[in-house]
Amino acid sequence: MSDKSIDRVAAATPAPVARKIRGLSDRAIAWIFVAPTIFLLLAINIFPLIWTIQLSFTNYKANRIGREVKNIGLRNYERILTDSDIWLNMQATAHFLFWTIFFQVLIGFTLAWLINKKFKGNDLWTTIIVLPMMLSPAVVGNFWKFLYQPQIGLFNYIVTWFTGAEPSSFEMLGSVDLAPWSIVIVDTWMWTPFVMLICLAGLRSIPDYIYEAAEIDRASKLRQFFTITIPMVLPFLMLAVLFRGIENFKMFDLVVQLTGGGPGSTTELTSINLKREAFEKWRTGYASAYAIILFVTVFGLASIYVKALNKVKER
Amino acid sequence: MKNFLSGLARLRRGPWEFVATLLIALGVFMLMQPFALWAYTYSFIVTLVGTVMFIIVSHFKE
Numbered sequence: 001m002s003d004k005s006i007d008r009v010a011a012a013t014p015a016p017v018a019r020k021i022r023g024l025s026d027r028a029i030a031w032i033f034v035a036p037t038i039f040l041l042l043a044i045n046i047f048p049l050i051w052t053i054q055l056s057f058t059n060y061k062a063n064r065i066g067r068e069v070k071n072i073g074l075r076n077y078e079r080i081l082t083d084s085d086i087w088l089n090m091q092a093t094a095h096f097l098f099w100t101i102f103f104q105v106l107i108g109f110t111l112a113w114l115i116n117k118k119f120k121g122n123d124l125w126t127t128i129i130v131l132p133m134m135l136s137p138a139v140v141g142n143f144w145k146f147l148y149q150p151q152i153g154l155f156n157y158i159v160t161w162f163t164g165a166e167p168s169s170f171e172m173l174g175s176v177d178l179a180p181w182s183i184v185i186v187d188t189w190m191w192t193p194f195v196m197l198i199c200l201a202g203l204r205s206i207p208d209y210i211y212e213a214a215e216i217d218r219a220s221k222l223r224q225f226f227t228i229t230i231p232m233v234l235p236f237l238m239l240a241v242l243f244r245g246i247e248n249f250k251m252f253d254l255v256v257q258l259t260g261g262g263p264g265s266t267t268e269l270t271s272i273n274l275k276r277e278a279f280e281k282w283r284t285g286y287a288s289a290y291a292i293i294l295f296v297t298v299f300g301l302a303s304i305y306v307k308a309l310n311k312v313k314e315r
Numbered sequence: 316m317k318n319f320l321s322g323l324a325r326l327r328r329g330p331w332e333f334v335a336t337l338l339i340a341l342g343v344f345m346l347m348q349p350f351a352l353w354a355y356t357y358s359f360i361v362t363l364v365g366t367v368m369f370i371i372v373s374h375f376k377e
Contacts (some may be wrong), residue, residue, distance in 0.1 A: 094347030282350045293359050300339035300366040
């Protein structure tokens, strides 16, 4: 704002208001601006968190308001951490996390590397590749459900075309062996573009003169790739892995739309299981302890994520 | 290794953050591994210690 406009604003401020503001220190004015945000943060984030921690030590059930709430100490945590069914849910989540991240990084980096080469229609291809990421998970879940239909689904016909197996001989969403892979395929299809964009940013941040210097030193393309490209993109890749890891740890909507956690509980990820405990079985205290366990895990991963982010910024 | 140990002894942020990060990673691995139920049982306490340690040591001097 120029000096003139500052003067005009000062002149337009009513005298009593101006007198009040002039009486406040810079620190007080800063607090006035920050206070609403802090209040909202406390009300929306901190208060529910503290309440959840408190509930996690009780046998509270949200559907039985009049019932006496007893403090049961660490029993909820003990039950969750010795429950082999929840352990299986954790393993299903681990399978989902590992393979989605593996495929997304592999395909995302390859796509970014290809897109980074200058060719005709480069921008158009980038837009087309990025499209799945812009769709709602509920929509993606629903239309992949149709694609996976054994009778009319396109997916089975494509597999038939490659393998020769009968389209109706396998069911992606109904089979215990295939269902965990079906959710991996959909999440990979949807979120690979995100990893690609991060990798592309990393690739474009590498200055050309480094490659020119390597060319002068007669370094082969393969050597350039492993000694320049990979090390310089690595922090970005790490960032993508951590970001997708945290997001997929909380995955809910896409999997609920696709399999609903089934068949049996083969695709029941922790967030789906948590929702069942909290809002179907109404074991609120138990679900609170479960939520705190997941929260601490995600918070821990987020701490590493912030550290990695700072390292990327330092570059 | 010597630098790392002296960093730990002089309460420097880098090495302590590294230890905390290792604990968090170990805790997450223990939570999701399919090999031993006891590791799953103790995963939360390992992650919690790592996370709390990370919050504390991130205030140490560089």
